Amino acid sequence: MSLTLLTPAQILAKLAEKKYPAQQSYLAMYSTWWGGIVTEPGLMTVPVDDHLVHRGDGVFEAIKVVNGRIFLFAEHMRRLEASAAQIGLKLPMSIADVKTAISETMKVANVQDALLRLYVSRGPGGFTTNPYDSVGEQLYLVVTTLKLLPPEKYQEGVSIAKSAVPPKEPAFARIKSCNYLPNVLMKKESVDRGVDFTINVDEKGNFLEGSTENMVILDKDGVLVRPPLHQILKGTTMMRTFELAESLVKSGELKSIQERNITEQDIKSAKEVMMIGTTLDVLPVTKYEGQKIGAGVQGPVAKKLNELVREDMKNAEQI
Structure with missing residues (x-):
């Protein structure tokens, strides 16, 4: 050569x-x-x-x-x-x-x-x-270019699975650093497994977050739940979504809003599961490890939260 x-x-x-x-x-x-x-x-x-x-x-x-x-x-x-x-x-x-x-x-x-x-x-x-x-x-x-998911993804929902990639230590999980090797491996894992997202899990079996997005659930009692922020990235869209969700508590569409650990059983028994992120907005999850979640289609809370987030964008700061 x-x-x-x-x-x-x-x-x-x-x-x-x-x-x-x-x-x-x-x-x-x-x-x-x-x-x-x-x-x-x-x-x-x-x-x-x-x-x-x-x-x-x-x-x-x-x-x-x-x-x-x-x-x-x-x-x-x-x-x-x-x-x-x-x-x-x-x-x-x-x-x-x-x-x-x-x-x-x-x-x-x-x-x-x-x-x-x-x-x-x-x-x-x-x-x-x-x-x-x-x-x-x-x-x-x-x-x-802003690439958005097709509308049918929001109607039919997406699939998630449990990740085998170890989560970041809490101190590093809370920093949005450019050292994203675990995140890359999680995305590779999801593509290799034929699912849309994998969610990492701590040593106690609590579910944390996806490679670049947050996961939340509507539990069987009608409570909107996000994982504790000590070992996940504090997603800007997730936090704004939870602020907007307060209106659903007032209207009775949600029982309450909580921050607590989410287990595998919580996901399996949830009424709705959602992925939230900058490019996703509020995306419904309808399968976990091949098992149907809730009705198997976009739930009413995911639909309403997505509408609230997109309406909120119309009032964002003009460049």
């Missing part, structure tokens, strides 16, 4: 040549490292010695924009800052400047609906584990 020493011009040419289907959804990227916006997917790069790349040393958020409105922006920013603080990172710009960067990058992308992928990294400066080798924190913002 003969290797070629490439010139910068040859690299740029190869970047233009190397195309793959996923790039069609990459609309624009802002980078503090570049100091500007690019629209060519091949140029949407991060330095290889950025600790984000070789150590997963960074934090991120995925934020939905619908009809030019950014959903739960303040909540996502609070979680981003909290995650960063827990690993000793500072955002390289103010929240106001982050919002400006989003607005300008969205203008370049020229879309009203998008999924924003926002990363804050330790920055480039060496391949060791020493964070002080880095030259400083960086922010990378990628505007991508």
Whole structure:
């Protein structure tokens, strides 16, 4: 095998040549490292010695924009800052400047609906584990196409199964870091098993969360339940959904709202089970390990909660 020493011009040419289907959804990227916006997917790069790349040393958020409105922006920013603080990172710009960067990058992308992928990294400066080798924190913002599930998924529901992948320790589970190896393995597991999602379980048999989404149940007594937040990521959409669910308690459609452990028996006996996430909204689960849950179709509470979340998006902050 003969290797070629490439010139910068040859690299740029190869970047233009190397195309793959996923790039069609990459609309624009802002980078503090570049100091500007690019629209060519091949140029949407991060330095290889950025600790984000070789150590997963960074934090991120995925934020939905619908009809030019950014959903739960303040909540996502609070979680981003909290995650960063827990690993000793500072955002390289103010929240106001982050919002400006989003607005300008969205203008370049020229879309009203998008999924924003926002990363804050330790920055480039060496391949060791020493964070002080880095030259400083960086922010990378990628505007991508918003891909929603087809309506029939909400009518028919999805399937879940018990994960064999060990959950993260509580301290790391609460940080939305870029070290997502367990999450990747869970997604691989679900694809390999032919189910939509797998849910990880702690050493006591309590069910926690999916690879990128929260799981909640409507128990047999009509109580909407989420797992304790000490060993799961505090999902922004889940927390907002539970706020909106208070109206269903007042109307009598829910008995109450609780945070408590969820066991396998709770899932099997539940009236409804739901997956909640940024791109999912409130998605009904109708099968667990091949066994039907409830009526086997979208339940009334999942339907109403999904409607409440989507209506809430209409009042989100305009970019």
